Amino acid sequence: MHSADKKQNYMRSGIAAFVGAMLLIGMLFSHIYIANEYHHDCTGEECPICQCIAECEAFVNQISTGVILFTAIAAVIFAVSKTVQSFKGDFLSNTLVSFKVRLNN
Numbered sequence: 001m002h003s004a005d006k007k008q009n010y011m012r013s014g015i016a017a018f019v020g021a022m023l024l025i026g027m028l029f030s031h032i033y034i035a036n037e038y039h040h041d042c043t044g045e046e047c048p049i050c051q052c053i054a055e056c057e058a059f060v061n062q063i064s065t066g067v068i069l070f071t072a073i074a075a076v077i078f079a080v081s082k083t084v085q086s087f088k089g090d091f092l093s094n095t096l097v098s099f100k101v102r103l104n105n
Helices: 003-037 048-093
Strands: none
Touching (some): 003 048
């Protein structure tokens, strides 16, 4: 691998880690805000705190749905790959050539 490819891979990994950390921090602060302001003195229908709580809940729900979807897809891919490896090992390893059977007429 060239050094430019390694550098690009490190850059992508760094960006992915940064974005993941920002999403985690956003979820954490949203949960903290919701917990702290849940029992506030509501001023009515146009309450800015209620609107902010609704935005935080929507953010957490969107991120949570994405995480659940990603986890489900990853679990399916993992299960399929393990199943394919299992069948591949069973069918490919048990052949006459692998047992070194000489086929004479």
